[in-house]
Amino acid sequence: MKFFMKNDNIIESTEFKVEMIRKDFPLLTTTVHGKPLVYLDNAATSQKPWDVIKAIENYYAHQNSNIHRGVHYLSQLATEAYEESRKKVAQFINTAHNHEVIFTKGTTDGINLVASSFGRKFIHSGDIIMISTMEHHSNIVPWQLLSEYSGASLSVIPINEKGELLLDQFKSMLNKKVKLVCIAYVSNTLGTVNPVKKIIEISHQYNIPVLIDAAQAIQHLPIDVQELDCDFLVFSGHKMYGPTGIGVLYGKEKWLEDMPPYQGGGDMIKTVSFDKTTYNELPFKFEAGTPNIEAGICLANAIAYIKNIGFDQIHRHEHELLEYATDELLKIAGLKIIGTAAHKASVISFIVDNIHPYDIGLILDKLGIAVRTGHHCTQPLMDFYGIAGTVRASFAFYNTKEEVDQLVSGVKKAVRMLS
DSSP, rough: OOOETTTEEEEOOOOOOOOHTTTTOGGGOOTTEEOOEEEBTTTTTTOOOOOHHHHHIIIIIIOOOOSSOSSHHHHHHHHHHHHHHHHHHHHHHOOOGGGGEESSSSHHHHHHHHHHHHHHHHHHHOOOEEEETOOOGGGTTTHHHHHHHOOOOOEEEEOOSOOOHHHHHHHHHOOOOOEEEEEEEOTTTBBBBOOOHHHHHHHTTTTEEEEEOOTTTTTTOOOOOOHHHHHHHEEESSGGGHHHHSSEEOOOHHHHHSSSSSSTTTTTEEEEOOEEEEEEOOGGGOSSSSOOOOHHHHHHHHHHHHHHHHHHHHHHHHHHHHHHHHHHHTTTTTTEHHHEOBBBSSEEEEETTOOOOHHHHHHHTTTEOOOOEOOOHHHHHHHHHHSSSSEEOOTTTTTTTTEEEEEHHHHHHHHHHHH
């Protein structure tokens, strides 16, 4: 909820001025095939506000230098900005320590870091890594790779037809062989918001650490890692209105201290000789080489933008879009929504009888409407539903009901053309 001043009194404002917000996102004013862009592919990547775009330009125009290793002015300036951004991230997700924030290339990189580093130290032959049916390939394949060379195995938490985890079965699957639980906070395909706090509490009863894939949650929901008590949490900047090529791995200090480095190179060392290398302190132990400096700095601008709007406002507007789009799409004959969980983020995946999702996506594109079609990097989930893929519309706080109307109209046109 936002507030403004009037005659020295604080007045609560409930109005969400989406048209004002849209002016902050230049790409939303573009045209596609001569039509105004309707951008509904936010689960793949979000658009960027001027605050982020200008911050990137400012870095290259006024701060460009390598960080952490220089005594000259520009290096100190860039280092200060980069580390200040780390503090902003730590505050955003409420870590106990700033050094529990590791900058990565993105969610995938963060998961692979844990699979490699935590896995090398703590996962052995006969151990079990637990994931769920709805996981993104990025939260499946790294654990398969780890299993192949460690002798561990995967165990998969089942779901129901609505796309909800079966918690009773999850509980029954836990035992002393399970060494890590890896779960998506929000499904990128179904929109399901999983009860991750409950999953963490149950897992910790067995002393099992939990990794949360927050790639689809960080832009929709406030996250407090201390309140969740998760052991690891990963997300990407580009899905939360920030730059590409930057992400975050949060890890509890006790795990990060015990884990070996993920990569070797510059900045992750204290001393190097041909006989032995000693490693740097956290977080630098896991940040070898020159990072995506400007993206790391500008992630703070994306966070500031989200905080300025406020998650209460974001949730209210996105939920209204989700409910409205769900109601309107279900009026189309032959359309079925895949993923009807009681708790959902603003994602709708659907199929239409006897029409391939790709064909619908092509027609929508000609109308200027950007959606995602295919398996959405969740092929095992598609197998569960017995389908090849879906059309996915994913909404952000800058989308409007008018854009939902255009989507519905476009799907109706595609159905007429393809039936």
